[in-house]
Amino acid sequence: MSEHGKQIDEFMETILWFSVILFAIWFGFFVYALARFRANKNPNASYEGLKADWPKHLEWTIIFVEMVLLFGFSVPLWGNRVLNPPGPGEAVTLEAVAQQFGWIFHYPGPDGRLGRRDMRLADAMNPIGIDKSDPASKDDIITMNEMHVPVGKPVLIYLGSRDVVHNYYVIQMRIQRDAIPGLTIPMWFTPTHTGRFEIACGQLCGVGHFAMKGFLVVDTQSDYEAWLKQMGQLSQNNAPIGEKALARR
Ligand SMILES: [Cu+2]
Numbered sequence: 366m367s368e369h370g371k372q373i374d375e376f377m378e379t380i381l382w383f384s385v386i387l388f389a390i391w392f393g394f395f396v397y398a399l400a401r402f403r404a405n406k407n408p409n410a411s412y413e414g415l416k417a418d419w420p421k422h423l424e425w426t427i428i429f430v431e432m433v434l435l436f437g438f439s440v441p442l443w444g445n446r447v448l449n450p451p452g453p454g455e456a457v458t459l460e461a462v463a464q465q466f467g468w469i470f471h472y473p474g475p476d477g478r479l480g481r482r483d484m485r486l487a488d489a490m491n492p493i494g495i496d497k498s499d500p501a502s503k504d505d506i507i508t509m510n511e512m513h514v515p516v517g518k519p520v521l522i523y524l525g526s527r528d529v530v531h532n533y534y535v536i537q538m539r540i541q542r543d544a545i546p547g548l549t550i551p552m553w554f555t556p557t558h559t560g561r562f563e564i565a566c567g568q569l570c571g572v573g574h575f576a577m578k579g580f581l582v583v584d585t586q587s588d589y590e591a592w593l594k595q596m597g598q599l600s601q602n603n604a605p606i607g608e609k610a611l612a613r614r
Contacts, residue, residue, distance in 0.1 A: 366562070366583075368555040369446065370539040376442060380434070387427075450551055451519035459512065460523045462493045463531035463544040466573035468564060469493050469605060470512040474504030474597060484527070493527065495603040506596045507605040510579040515589035516559050524550045532567030535581050541567055556583040 450456075460471035460479060469492055473479045480495050480502020487494035495502050514520045524533055526544040533552065534541040537560075542552045564579035584592060599606050 366556060366558045366560070367538040367540065368557055370537075370557075372442065373539045376438065379438075383434070450553055451521055456519040456521040456553060457514050458521045458523070460493075460525065460549075461512065461533055461544070462525045462527055463533070463566065463570075463577075464492065464527040465529065465571050466566070466577035467510050468512075468533075468577075468579035469527075470508045470579075471495075472506040472508070472593065472596070473501075474506050474600075476501060476504055479523075480505045480603070487527070490602075490604050492605060493525075497603060502603060504597065504600075505603055506593070506600045507603060508596060509605050509607045511582065512564075512579065513582045513584050513589055513592045514556060515586045516556055516583050518586075519553055519555045521551060521553045524552055529570050530568050531570050531577070534565045534567035535562050536565070537562045538581070543568065559583045559585060 458473065458479070460482075462469045462471065471479060471482075471493060478501040480497075481499040482494050483496055484494045486496055491497075493507065495505060495507070522533070524542055524544045525548065526546045528546060530546070531544040532541060533544055538554050538556060540552060540554045542550055544550070560583055562581045562583070564581050566574060566577040568574075570577065582592075596606060
């Protein structure tokens with residue numbers, strides 16, 4: 366359901382088939398060893414062991430193949446995922462702040478700029494500490510447990526946490542990252558299908574962890590714009606728009 370998802374799936378499949386082949390070879394060797402070194406043909410254990418060189422070469426070959434997999438494929442794939450964020454203006458940008466036990470989403474509003482935040486300003490009506498004196502924060506939209514994005518456009522999420530370590534996890538999009546208090550961690554993906562997907566918390570974050578879920582809604586461009594407009598109308602004084610208001614739509 367995301368552009369990079371196919372790449373990850375294909376890589377996992379390659380690893381699986383590689384493991385299957387390795388398993389077949391080792392299992393074959395195991396059966397061979399059982400027959401070749403059976404007790405009635407070899408009553409006494411050999412004190413000298415094997416003198417041949419080939420097992421050593423085989424081990425080195427396997428180590429080499431594994432290094433190629435790790436440094437030739439895994440590391441570049443991961444590097445590509447974490448080092449090349451979509452450029453400014455190109456991506457739908459928002460903040461996702463995790464808390465015990467839910468998700469708060471912070472949209473920049475029509476001006477396209479996220480208002481300044483400071484956790485010292487946080488209170489019940491301002492859970493993520495929006496600085497209301499910053500002009501960029503005036504039109505910002507805060508939603509609880511539901512985020513919308515348009516299909517086919519890169520999405521850049523700045524991930525944070527209010528309290529403990531959480532983890533933003535949407536399996537259908539093949540994205541998962543830790544939300545760590547005190548840090549702002551970027552993550553991005555491009556959804557390729559519309560739909561409603563569950564955002565799970567992927568780290569055991571407390572007694573309510575099981576109930577910590579949000580929704581990622583991938584809309585068509587026009588549905589997304591309509592949703593954002595409606596949220597803009599509901600939004601008052603940077604207060605979060607809760608589930609009740611979201612459900613009433
Ligand atoms: Cu959590």
